[in-house]
Amino acid sequence: MGPCHLLGVHSVMLIPLTTPHGVAGVLVLGSPERVCTEDDFTFAKEYAAHATYAIDNARLYREAREAISLRDEFLGIAGHELRTPLTALQLGLQRLIRESATPGDPTRLSKWVATCQRQGERLGRLVGDLLDVSRITSGRLPMVLEEMDLSALVEEVAARMGPELEKVRCPLVLKLQSPLPGRWDRSRLDQVLTNLLGNAMKYGQGRSIEVSAMATPEGVCVRVRDEGIGISSEDQARIFGRFERAVSERHYGGLGLGLWISRQIVTQLGGHIRVESTQGQGSSFTVELPRWVED
Template identity: 40%
Template sequence: MKLVLPEEPTRLARQAPEEDRDPSPAEGEDLPRMIAHARTVARTLGPLLIEEDILAAIGHLSIDHLADGCWVHLVEGAGDPRVAGAWQGDDVSDLHLPGDHPARLAAVLRTRMLDLAGNGESPSSMIVPLHFGEPVIGGMTLVFAGSSWGPTERRMAIDLATQAGAALGRSRIYRFLKKALASRDESFAAATHELGNPLNALRLQITALTRSPTLEPAVMARIAGMERLVRQLVNLNRRMLDSSRLAAGQVQLRLEDVDLTAVVEEVLANNADQLAWSNCPVSLSSPGPVVGRWDSMRLEQIVSNLVSNAMKYGHGGAISVSISVVPPGDRVRLAVHDNGIGIASYDQDRIFERFERASPTHAGSSLGIGLWIVRQLVEAFGGTVHVESSPGAGATFTVELPRTAKSAGSESGGTTA
């Protein structure tokens, strides 16, 4: 739906029968028609968040069910009203706004009162304020090819304007929040990128120290502890950077033949010190090599985040990891089970959202992005992830992946099995 000047309204084909637009009697209201219209308006505008979509819907709702022409003027801040959209039925002669419209619109925006001065003229018109809470955000002008309209049209116009104002207000909040989130993500990405270089340099320096043959065992133990902590910081910084890239849709999959069992074994080996420090014995059950066409680095991130989550919330309990092939063999299943604090049913969807945590106990040590990254990457592979848990009974996170990942943003590499 394009936005046009008021003297050039977009012509719309009528989608509702003509009797739906018959003027109501001068006395009384057509209650069934008003109820049906209110339901249609609510059903149409309720799900919309984008201003252009809302304006297009207003045009169709007004022309299909109410008037012969519709103009919507919107106000941003203290600025002058601008024409956001104009429409008319394709079965009526060219319609124009009345000559006194600017003054009438200004009065409606100032007083928040309905303007009915155009009733009885030919064509007749009314102006209804659009508001979201207290602020008036615009006005909706309805033009009728006939010389008058009745109380039913008046009530329908008020209802359409009320719901349209609410929808347009929501769209402004949505637009503001999207800009705020984009700004946050840009700052987040810049900060993690700047942190990456000194962290990697520090890790290299500590690694070099661990190779020194002259250090006493007590000093070496402390250096090993420092290395473990720096490794955690490097991994955390990588997850933060990945979070920003995933949110911006900048991650592509490089598909190759990968053994899931080997990836899990490597993750467990790389986290052996941390697992021991967390007092979390771990077991792995696998039928042997389970090969699929995946991105090995992203697959490692999925496994690493699930194991890290189990360590964090497992409270020193045993962790079991199992790999299986789902009949008839075109999908594989990875399950990570811990014996920790568990997750209430009402939190089980929320924990896969960005920056969400189910337990306030670990709020200071977790950004709440690990499981969100898991879900984003699993879905990029064309798979699913879910959790089964209850408070005090631990949790089992289950990932199912197709053995050949399908992603619009993938790049192929390696050879086909």
């Protein structure tokens, strides 16, 4: 005896609820008294179409609410992140005006100039990240390819970030195979390396950071390793997403864009980026690239 007879159903129709994103379910209609007719089937299909439309609208509504919530959260974070260096820059400029009005120690004047410069650079990076979101989303992230030495670029980025490394007391160890010639976008790779080294400083807890670069059979490999807080296995799957982070922005700040932008750049250059990490034992970010990228 079949299940329909056990339920007292004489005839059953099964209509899939097919949305543009796949099958959302199955509409089951049955009768305990008679065999379903062609008219019944036509009605069932029409009913299923309306049900599918309602389900898809509910999904779109939920996604729209989530997108609005994400946008509002991001705008709040972005406003805070932009305000911080802007406020520091304004205070620094006010102090410079006072210091320059009266003769004093030129060392103090240089200190405030350096402070304003750092905050201006930070503000520029934040604005650049926001512009890159628009470029990437519209598929218009520009690439200017040129022949260059990747090892020399790593040394340049490390030297530029030296004062920040000293400030957070993170010793930097470079293990570079030199030269590492190739054809890439210099400014975009600078952006990737700056993001990765910046993350290592932010989450490294004042411990040693190692940056290595070497040739591989497929091209080149750059690795940035820290001994900081680490990333859980659950968070590793999402940290390369837009506006994502593995920690609270209240404690560490940031727009949650650096790794997402880095992945887009590396992918556009024909490579890939990955992370290996254990909570409490640090993280290792690896970028692998082909040597010669074509236009």
